[in-house]
Amino acid sequence: MLMFVFNTIRKNIVSHRKKSILSLLISAMIVLFLLLYMENIEGNENQLMKLGETIPVTARICNIDGSQEVGLQIEFEKLQQIQETGLVTDEVYTIQSYVNLAAEDPQSQRPIIQFIGCNTLSAFTAFSAEDVTYLEGYDESFFTGEEAACIVRETFLEKNNLKLGDELNLVVYAPEYDTSGGQMFQYEKLGPVKLKIVGSYYTRFRMASDELPDVISPLDYVVSAYEDAGIDCYGNSGRFTLQDPLKINEFKSKMQEIGFKSVNVQEGFKRLGEAMTMNDETFILSATQLTESLNLLKSFAPLIFVIVAAIGFIASYLLMQSRRNEFAIMRSLGTSKMGCFRIIFLESLILVLSGSFLGAVISAFVVNLKVTTMGLILAAFIIFYMLGTTIALLLLNRFSVMAILSKTD
Amino acid sequence: MSILAVNEVSYTYKSKYQTVEAVSNVSCTFEAGKMYAIVGHSGSGKSTLLSLLAGLDLPTKGEIYVEDQPMSKLDRDRYRRETASVVYQSFNLFPLLTALENVAYPMELRGIAAKEARKTGKELIASVGLEERICNQLPLMMSGGQQQRVAVARALASGGKILLADEPTGNLDTVNGEIVVEILKSLSHERGYTVIIITHDMGVAEQADIVYTMKDGKITV
Known part of the structure; x- marks a missing residue:
């Protein structure tokens, strides 16, 4: 059964290669953006920590x-x-x-x-x-x-x-x-x-x-x-x-x-x-500016992850919507609702993981972040993106098989 | 002995504005080795009945028995994997899989090794009168008749003895329609399948051993 699931996912990814590439690129771009954003925060934090060396008090x-x-x-x-x-x-x-x-x-x-x-x-x-x-x-x-x-x-x-x-x-x-x-x-x-x-x-x-x-x-x-x-x-x-x-x-x-x-x-x-x-005047002025900028960036971070979840939902919904017929055929042939969900979820997860990896590799040339920070960001991205994807897939997995398959061309 | 027995089954669905009883207190039986036709106008409830027979929905009232086992107690996904399969008017093959991959799919879903599934798949494709070259073709490269025969081969691949067909000739020309009906007929008469065809084509219905007529959700012989 595991082999069947794996083979089906592989076939799906290859068969829908354009959608797969698009899904992968979306993930890679979001990861790149998140890592750039986090580098900005980390850069500001480092600047603040080293401000005493630049502007001693x-x-x-x-x-x-x-x-x-x-x-x-x-x-x-x-x-x-x-x-x-x-x-x-x-x-x-x-x-x-x-x-x-x-x-x-x-x-x-x-x-x-x-x-x-x-x-x-x-x-x-x-x-x-x-x-x-x-x-x-x-x-x-x-x-x-x-x-x-x-x-x-x-x-x-x-x-x-x-x-x-x-x-x-x-x-x-x-x-x-x-x-x-x-x-x-x-x-x-x-x-x-x-x-x-x-x-x-x-x-x-x-x-x-x-x-x-x-x-x-x-x-x-x-x-x-x-x-x-x-x-x-x-x-x-x-x-x-x-x-x-x-x-x-x-x-x-x-x-x-x-x-x-x-x-x-x-x-x-x-x-x-x-x-x-x-x-301490110059230091306080610079520290205040940096702190304000840092607080602003940090305050937007939770919102950004909500947006990531929303993108995960919208992208998955739009990319998978046209494949509802396929899911209905799977159900008609005896794939359980859970089994159907498992296949499309794992397919999405593989693409998101690959996209994250691609984004991380590209970002290695652009951003300079600690490995732990990068790991945390990737984990947070995967969790939030997949949260949105999961909701989309659950919605897409709710259908009447007969209603879809009885439609004539 | 009936392989499928429908006992006082009703099915009601609720839309936002109304409640509709699509199937109303229907009772009928289906035996092995016979071909049945269920005829009726659009909206008479025949497709809903097929959906219930395929285990895609459960009756809101009454019970369907599969070899004396109540459907509501069965694993209905397993029932579709191993006992009953459905052929649709619009073929419903996986568009990005070849004919052979489509036919092998239900076998692989049942845990049969890919190599064996492909071997059996080729035999099944041949058994519905298609040439071997079809095996590697995508559905879009095939004619409607060929697609429907691949769909029948896929239904046979489940290994079950119940074949449900929803307007199987609806998208086919007369010649291909006749070929498909002949295949279904031979499956019931020669290989012991219980074939249930939903159709509004009386020409197809006349080929059946037993015809049920549906009107306003009710069935008459």
Whole structure:
């Protein structure tokens, strides 16, 4: 019986070759359209996911009136909390301290040498990584470590008759702040440190040179120096990039929880780093546009599958309608109603599967989709198209055999 | 012993606007080896009766017995596959299958292997007086007479002993009509078939052993 069904289907497909080809092409074209549509959705989704790489969202800690982004007093605990959220990357932090050369450190004298702790040289704009000369075996990565080492300004090196590899004996002082975050120009002594000079840097910007630090050490080393001395450590500046800009709202809410506020110019100048500015306008604009476009495409998807079912119904009905006589002959010869339906259903299914395969093969040259997405789309197409086809075939299979076969030509 | 017995059968169908009793309280019997003719005007109910005899519909009242088995209890698809077959006025061959494929179809439907079905098919085509070259021709390439003879060969292929014919000569010229009637007659008289012909052609009806006349859904001998 199975052989008979198979042979009948084969004969039907071959005998009605024009209709078979048409049915196959309809399926192939719909599959191609669906895959193109899905590629559009997937493309938009990928674009949205990668939007953060194209348009990074950065945030900077500033004082409450937004006038200052460096030279701040940022509670170090807050910087650690920001890191703990796991929402940020490429963090750039600095800590500002002051030092005197140990040999020239009369207790009463105010420290005059700027000493900065940082985790990357990108914290500075007046010079870049190319302007730094390192001792052999060192590079910028040492700033991420905790080594008691430093790079110094070339003029400092010359003035103190030092060279790379020398040891620098310093006495470190932490600036003191008043309760509102104002710098009091009083200093608390951390104690002496010995730093190996592993590099020197040169800056072309003479105007800015006076504000540049003479000594720069790894951030973590400076933090540990503060901890060893039992003195509170404050950040001087902080900026970072959001790891996933799509979580911008979550990030903002976390920042509020940590205690950061929005900039408010009316609050007046304070040195406290308690506010945050975000460079997110372009990202939000692009993300909104992409999301709207994506939502529109997604909202039409169910309708498209309803249309696919409708096409399945109409195409099958029109292509099979003229074959009602054939079905009536089959019934007259003893094929059951179910058997008749089974034959024409399987015939349609084979053509739809072949058409889907053809559409998928053609689309491989046109669209770039994941195999799983393609598989899901093909499965959904087959289900919805065959749903329409099934309804059409059930309707076509309802007839009076005598009424059809008794008609004379 | 009757092979088919129609016992007080009525058939009513409902259209959107009216209810029509196409067959009304009909009783008759059909025996093996005889040729029957059912005559009557258009709308007298003869085609509906044939449809009931072929198991394509069930009576709304009464019962048809096939060798004493009530039709309503039978697998009617199997009945048409193995016991009764129908020949129509407009031949109703599969238009895209050759004559041989048409004749082999009912045998393959019964599970007979394609090769054997083709062999028997050729014999059946020969038995209705057609040449072997017809075997590979499509219905459109054949004359009406040839198509009707292929249709008879296909009916024989079912292997049953009841042959129902609905106006089998209606689309044929006199010569071909006579040939087809002769074949049907020989099937009943020589091979024991129960042949039931629906016709309004009295010339055909006169060849039958028994004639039933239908009028307004009722039957008279």
